[in-house]
Structures are given as structure tokens and as C-alpha cells.
Amino acid sequence: MKIALSQMHVIPGNRSANLKTILSTIDKAKRDEVDLLIFPELCVSGYMLSDWWLSPAFLQEVHDYNEVIKEASDNIAVIFGSIYQDSDINTRLHTKAYHPNKDGRTRLYNAACFVQNKQWLKRESVEPYLPEGIQPKTLLPNYRFFDDERYFFSLGDVAMDMGVSIESLSQPFCINIKGKIYKIGLQVCEDLWCKDYRKDNRALNTSRYLIENGADFIVNISASPWTNHKNDARDRRIRFLAHDSDHFVPFYYVNSVGPQNNGKNIITFDGGTTAYNSEGNPVLLSEKNFENDYLLVEHESLPTQTLTRKEPSSISQKYQSIISGLRYVKDMLGMEEHPKYVVGVSGGIDSAVVVCLLAQALGKDHVWSVNMPSQYNSSATQNAAQHVADKLGIKHMQIPIQELADAQLNLFAKLDEELPSSDYARKLSDENIQAKIRGTSILSNLAGRYGRFFTNNGNKLETALGYATLYGDVGGVIAPIGDLTKAEVFNIARYMNAEIFQEEVIPETLLPNEIFEFGENDIAPSAELREAQLDPMKFGYHCALLDAFTHFNKASCEDVMQWYLTGTLAENLNISNALVDRWGLSDPALFVEDLEWFARNVQRSVYKRIQSPPIIVTSPSAYGFDIRESQLPWQTSARFNDLKQQVLALEKYAPKSAQ
Structure with missing residues (x-):
């Protein structure tokens, strides 16, 4: 049996674009004489969709697309991830009993869907508790930004409702390939991360159940976000599955790529698609991080030699993740082309890193930089901002703001004569006027006037401590480095100079030594809103x-x-x-x-x-x-x-x- 593993860029919410990718991949697989084609979890709709999962019209459209994929499965078997509304459960069970989702709506599965020759495939067991061709996700993650319990009904929920065991519902599907019957066990994403889910004093391990029920091999379709050293974590989890079973079988893991969002976070998916042998060792793997890939494997001649992964450095993976996230904004906002940006560059390390990331992600023609000095901004920071722009080859503007600041300061000086306020509040307000002019009066208006977006350049440490001004530097369409500590910002600057640019694009004067000391001629971090100001961190x-x-x-x-x-x-x-x-x-x-x-x-x-x-x-x-x-x-x-x-x-x- 020839199997194709499709590591697919899933665009959340863009059902038609995803369907087009799926159908074109099915056509390619047919030309390659593939017997079984496997796509990732929720590849039709995307995963991070929040309350779109509560829209009947949206769900109906996804169901219609499921049928389109089924009709395209002539002469090929296809496993794909999608949702399935179990609206015919009463007909199937010949009952009028009440079988809702937990929220009272129609039961909704995050499922692995299995079709062949325009038919939904059947399990060896013919119990009608589950629809044909549908394997619901067993373990619903409900931590970090995952919210599966809010929307979906799990395989365990079905077992509880029907009064049967989850083991009995973990049945493989039967598939005929060239006259030979294969029994294939299906899982969805979290089902392989089962070590921390417990049942009868053991891991709730559906791999074990599927193997005990006769599965010849297991397929796990995933939408599993990137985290540092994620491939190592995946390999360790597969080894656990192998050790937790009396015997193991080949295991095919197919993950998605491309970012998705939940409104407040942009989450990137790196792929990591891998074939594992019956010892639980990786023997075929995608080497394309954060990119589409298409791997072919002959199941009967699955390689036996264990592969050693080449794990990139932590900072390089974070760089890749940010680049991927920046390239996603056009999909997030439904744009045909990448948007263009104007970036406020102070001459400090944070804005230098952001403007470099944008130029690398989108190209220099998509980025303008603007330096907005007041009386407190040194020539050193202004020169540093100009240096970065010159090295990148991007348009750079300097717009002094002192006149605008003076006009507002004069206005408030008159109000201060009649309105009470503390010296501290007046001093802080005088400083923040500059930040608000830069963010609201200049950057937001440049963006609106010239059809661009502007960025939030704050790092995670500033975000945590509130070292930012609302309606000033707290703004923009995206925060590229908002999850990097200041130490990581320094590290990613060094990484880009050494590995990406291979020259000093970001000035070395912005970078400290190993204990974060700055030399006499270096530029220590400062908001430059008053004389001799240094960041308090x-x-x-x-x-x-x-x-x-x-x-x-x-x-x-x-x-x-x-x-x-x-x-x-x-x-x-x-x-x-x-x-x-x-x-x-x-x-x-x-x-x-x-x-x-x-x-x-x-x-x-x-x-x-x-x-x-x-x-x-x-x-x-x-x-x-x-x-x-x-x-x-x-x-x-x-x-x-x-x-x-x-x-x-x-x-x-x-x-x-x-x-």
C-alpha cells in the first residue's frame, strides 16, 4: 500500500481555499498511484475558530465540503480532519432518546473522516453508536488556548451516553487495497498526548485499545501548535505509546502548518509529519518546518533505520515562528496580498528587531520605518534607526514631534493652573504625551492615510510590567515580539546578524554583554521621554x-x-x-x-x-x-x-x- 502524508497549510475559516488545496492534493495523489492519502486535523475549516463552531450556517457549509471530498475519493482512500454534526443519531439508533451536545445543540465531533470510492468507510464492528467513516477525537484539550470542551463531544462522552466502554468504541476501520484488507486505527491530535489522561489507573491510551482490537497500523491527524523542541516531545510521546502496549504497530502522524488565531494570540503550527515503525521510532519525517510537505511511503517496506532529527536552535525556531505569524496576517484579515507596514523605530533594540523581522517576512517594499524624535532623543538612537533602515534598504522617514508636544504641554499648563493634580501625575503625563503623539497622532494616521498597518514593538517584559503607554505604544495590528523577553530580543538580534544577514544590520551598540552590561559608547535601553532616562528593568x-x-x-x-x-x-x-x-x-x-x-x-x-x-x-x-x-x-x-x-x-x- 502506497501512503501519502500531506502536511498541509490550513487557512482558518477559509473553507473554499482549504477545499481547493485538498482536492488538488487528491488529484496529485491519484497521479502518484497513492492508495491512502492523509490530511491533518480540521483541515477543511481550521481549528482556532472560537464561536464560529456555534454557527449553524458555517457548520452546514463544512458538512457540504465533507461530501465534496467524499465524492472526490474515487479510486483512492482519504483520511481528513473535519467536524461532523451527528444530526441523524436517532435514526441510526432507532430511538427517540435525547442525545445532544453538552450545550444542548446537535452533537458535534472534531473527527477523523475516512472515505474511499465515494463511500464512508465502515469499522469491523457494526455498532451504530458512531456514524460510518467518523472517528471522534477522544481527548479534548482544555488548557492554554485550547477550548475543545466548549464545542465538541468526545469519544468518551459517547461511551458514557451509550453505557458502553471506550475500549469497545475504539475500533479500526476496514479498507480494501488491491484485494487486501487492512485495519486502520484513527486518532485525532491530543489522543496521542494521553499520558496525563487517566482511566483505571493507566493512561487513557486509545492506541492500545485500537491495537488490541486488531489495528494493523495507526493514523494520527493533528493540528498541534509549535513549541520549543516540539519534535522531541512528539517522539517521546510515541515511544510512550509503544511502551504502554503489549506490542506496537506502525504509526503515521500528519500535522498541519500555518498560523491560526484566537483573537488575542497568533499560534503557529510547524508540521513535524512523521512515520514511525513498530518499535515507535521515527523512520520517515518531514524536514520542512512551517511549510507544506508531501511524503510518500510504501507501507509494506516502511524503513527500519531510526532517523535522528536535526533540531534547530531555540532562537532560530522562535524566529521561524514569528516569520510564519507575520506572513499570516493577510489570511487573518482576508487580504489577497501581504499588507504593508509603517514601523515606529526609536533607535532601540526592540523596534530594530521588529523592522528586520517584517522586512525578512514580507520584503523591503512592504516596510517603512519612521523615527519621531523629541528633544530627549539622542543623535545615537537616531543614527541607529537610520543605520538599520539603510542596511535593509527600506524607506525611512524622520518626523520630529517636539512642536506637537509643546503645543499640548502649553495647553495642559494652562489647565494645571485651575485643576488639581500631583507633581508625579503631571510629570508622567508630560512624558506620555510624546508616546501618544507617536502612536496615535503619527503612526496610526500614517497607516490610515497611506493604506498601511503599524506594529506594536513591545517585548514580553514590557508587556508584563506595563512599561508602555495606552494609546501610545500600546496599539497596532500585531505584536511580533510580544512573547519574547528582553533577553530573547537581544538573542534574536544576534541570530539575525549572524545567520540571516551575515553582517551588522542591527548595531552591536544595542547589544549588552553576558550579564547585560552596556559599555560607555553603547546604547542602553531607554524610552527617552526625559533626560538621562534608562529602562527600570x-x-x-x-x-x-x-x-x-x-x-x-x-x-x-x-x-x-x-x-x-x-x-x-x-x-x-x-x-x-x-x-x-x-x-x-x-x-x-x-x-x-x-x-x-x-x-x-x-x-x-x-x-x-x-x-x-x-x-x-x-x-x-x-x-x-x-x-x-x-x-x-x-x-x-x-x-x-x-x-x-x-x-x-x-x-x-x-x-x-x-x-
Whole structure:
């Protein structure tokens, strides 16, 4: 049997474009004399569609397209991911009993659909609990930005409703290829990530059930987002499936590519399509990250030699993910061509990285840069902005804003004579006037007037701490580096200079040493809204602290203080003791003051993050819909207060190791 694995770029919501891709791939597979063609999960509609799953008209259109694919399956078998509304369940079961979705609507499956010769394929078991040709997803993820439980009915739900075992419903499909019958077990995405789902004190492993029920091989169709070292994670999960079964069978994994979004996050899908042998080892794999691919394999002569993956560096994968996300905006907004951008470039590292990413993703003709100096902007930053633009070959403009700032300052000076305000509030307002002029008066108007978009250039650390101005630099259509800490921004700048440009496009003067120190002639990060202003963050340390706070297993202030007491702060944050010393954190009083400042600012800045543009996800936990936040005051616990007193009683931080 010849099998084709179609690693497909799925455009969420664009049913007609996806159908066109599917049909053209079916035609290609027929020309290649393929017997079985496999597409990814929800390849007809896309996955991240939020409440479009509640639209009857939308669901009906997807159902109609399912039938089109079935009619195209003459002389070929096709497995594809789509939704299926089980509207004929009562007819099939010969009952008038009530069988709804959990929300009272018609039962909806996120399913693997199996067709051949214009027919829905049948299982060996003929129980009518499930429609022909339809295998519902068993495990519905309901973490991070996944919300499957909100919309879909699982195989386990069917088992509970019908009073049967999930094992009995995990039946392979029978397929006739050139007179030979194959039994194929189908899974959908999360079903292979089953180790943490439990049943009868074991993993709820449908691979095991399918094999016990006679499956000759297993197909898993996925829409599994990219995360760092995702291929290694996939391989480990397949090995677990193999070890969790008395014996194993060949396993075909087909994943989608192309970003999707949930309104607040842009999530990228990297592919990783792989064929595994009966020992659970990868023997054929796609080497195209974030791109379409089409792999052919002869099932009977599946390679036996285990392949070693070439895993790119973490920062290069994050670079690829951002590039993929930027190229997605046209699909997200239903545009035929990539949109064009105007980017506010301050001469600092963040805007330099953003403008370089855009130029690489879309081409230099799609990017303008604009520098908007006030009296506080140095010639060094203005020259740095010009240098980047010249190296990229993009149009660069300089629009001074001091006259606009002075006009507003004069207006408010008159109002200050009669309206009460504090000195601090007036000072902060005077500074933020510049940011609002840049973002609202200049950038948004340039974008609107000349048919362009503008970007949010904030990094994750600034987003966390609220170090940004609403209606100023909190704006734009997308936040390309909103999930990169400042340390990662520096790293991606170094990566682009060395690997992408192979020359100094981003000035070295913007990059610190290994403990985030800047030389006398370097340009340290600054908003440049007042004289001699420097960003208040402790780079490197605060980046690591934010990673710990937003990790999937989130650390707390109490954890951080406990690490300090045990001398394992650097070890747990994966930083050096030299960095702890560089920021003066060996002083317990300064450490506690800084920790409270950090935690308080993270919590009180929720209101800004709620109003921020979509962020491209590059970490295990991104602001937006991945991290779901409520606006609440920052409060300390009794344990926090107790640990604080213990820390303050120390004379000095004593590291346990030479981390």
C-alpha cells in the first residue's frame, strides 16, 4: 500500500481555499498511484475558530465540503480532519432518546473522516453508536488556548451516553487495497498526548485499545501548535505509546502548518509529519518546518533505520515562528496580498528587531520605518534607526514631534493652573504625551492615510510590567515580539546578524554583554521621554523571573523567596550568580523591594494587556488568551509575609552553588 502524508497549510475559516488545496492534493495523489492519502486535523475549516463552531450556517457549509471530498475519493482512500454534526443519531439508533451536545445543540465531533470510492468507510464492528467513516477525537484539550470542551463531544462522552466502554468504541476501520484488507486505527491530535489522561489507573491510551482490537497500523491527524523542541516531545510521546502496549504497530502522524488565531494570540503550527515503525521510532519525517510537505511511503517496506532529527536552535525556531505569524496576517484579515507596514523605530533594540523581522517576512517594499524624535532623543538612537533602515534598504522617514508636544504641554499648563493634580501625575503625563503623539497622532494616521498597518514593538517584559503607554505604544495590528523577553530580543538580534544577514544590520551598540552590561559608547535601553532616562528593568534577571511566573507550572513570589533562602535562586531561574550580583540582589532588602515592585506591576498592568493587539506565541505561556487574567489587586499571603521577614533577617544572599 502506497501512503501519502500531506502536511498541509490550513487557512482558518477559509473553507473554499482549504477545499481547493485538498482536492488538488487528491488529484496529485491519484497521479502518484497513492492508495491512502492523509490530511491533518480540521483541515477543511481550521481549528482556532472560537464561536464560529456555534454557527449553524458555517457548520452546514463544512458538512457540504465533507461530501465534496467524499465524492472526490474515487479510486483512492482519504483520511481528513473535519467536524461532523451527528444530526441523524436517532435514526441510526432507532430511538427517540435525547442525545445532544453538552450545550444542548446537535452533537458535534472534531473527527477523523475516512472515505474511499465515494463511500464512508465502515469499522469491523457494526455498532451504530458512531456514524460510518467518523472517528471522534477522544481527548479534548482544555488548557492554554485550547477550548475543545466548549464545542465538541468526545469519544468518551459517547461511551458514557451509550453505557458502553471506550475500549469497545475504539475500533479500526476496514479498507480494501488491491484485494487486501487492512485495519486502520484513527486518532485525532491530543489522543496521542494521553499520558496525563487517566482511566483505571493507566493512561487513557486509545492506541492500545485500537491495537488490541486488531489495528494493523495507526493514523494520527493533528493540528498541534509549535513549541520549543516540539519534535522531541512528539517522539517521546510515541515511544510512550509503544511502551504502554503489549506490542506496537506502525504509526503515521500528519500535522498541519500555518498560523491560526484566537483573537488575542497568533499560534503557529510547524508540521513535524512523521512515520514511525513498530518499535515507535521515527523512520520517515518531514524536514520542512512551517511549510507544506508531501511524503510518500510504501507501507509494506516502511524503513527500519531510526532517523535522528536535526533540531534547530531555540532562537532560530522562535524566529521561524514569528516569520510564519507575520506572513499570516493577510489570511487573518482576508487580504489577497501581504499588507504593508509603517514601523515606529526609536533607535532601540526592540523596534530594530521588529523592522528586520517584517522586512525578512514580507520584503523591503512592504516596510517603512519612521523615527519621531523629541528633544530627549539622542543623535545615537537616531543614527541607529537610520543605520538599520539603510542596511535593509527600506524607506525611512524622520518626523520630529517636539512642536506637537509643546503645543499640548502649553495647553495642559494652562489647565494645571485651575485643576488639581500631583507633581508625579503631571510629570508622567508630560512624558506620555510624546508616546501618544507617536502612536496615535503619527503612526496610526500614517497607516490610515497611506493604506498601511503599524506594529506594536513591545517585548514580553514590557508587556508584563506595563512599561508602555495606552494609546501610545500600546496599539497596532500585531505584536511580533510580544512573547519574547528582553533577553530573547537581544538573542534574536544576534541570530539575525549572524545567520540571516551575515553582517551588522542591527548595531552591536544595542547589544549588552553576558550579564547585560552596556559599555560607555553603547546604547542602553531607554524610552527617552526625559533626560538621562534608562529602562527600570533588571534585564536577564527580570526576564528569568517572568519566565518562572508565566511557566506552565507557575512559580510564585513565595517560591522565589524560598529559593533565595536556600541559596538556589540562580539555579532555579537558570541564570548565573554573576547576574544576581550585577543587579545588587545579594542585598536581601533590595531583593525583596524589587520582587514586590515586579509582582505588583505585573498584576496592576492587566488592564493594559487586555487592550493590547494579538501576540505571536513563542513561549509555553503567552499573554493574551493563553494566560487568562482577571483584573484584581495585588495582595500578599501570610506565607509571603513570613518569608519576607526571613529574607530580611539575612545578612547577605549565600548561593549554594557556583551557578
